[in-house]
Amino acid sequence: MSRDPVQIMVEEATLDFTLGDNETALEKLREAVRLDGQSFAAWHAMAEVCFSLRLLDEALEAAEKALAICPHDIHIHTSLSRIWMERGDKENAEKFGAKARTLSWKDELKSPPPAEKENP
Secondary structure, three states, X not given: OOOOXXXXXXXXXHHHHHXXXXXXXXXXXXHXXXXXXXXXXXXXXXXXXHHHOOOHHHHXXXXXXXXXXXXXXXXXXXXXXXXXXXXXXXXXXXXXHHHHHHHHHHHHHHOOOOOOOXXX
16 A cells, blocks of 8 residues: 655655754645645644744645644644734634634543543
């Protein structure tokens, strides 16, 4: 079974970024979204890398594209909250932060807590 080439690019870009090769990471992510404009992973990674590099306009654009693809993802709402806060828009930051918390709570309600083990 062959792996998705866009996902491979995202993974490689993440490694590049982790190793400090920011330009190569951005090049790979830009190519990934060019090849598949519907790749949530590529857009989200692009948002996070751009945010970390203080490219806030590009981070916001990438995060909004990721949100359009997967509007119920907790992590993209968290990313958007951080981006908006850094841009100085507390109202939008709080809106996305609240949505992330709501989605997290809904996720917790879907998964029952593990059963407690009785002590012998």
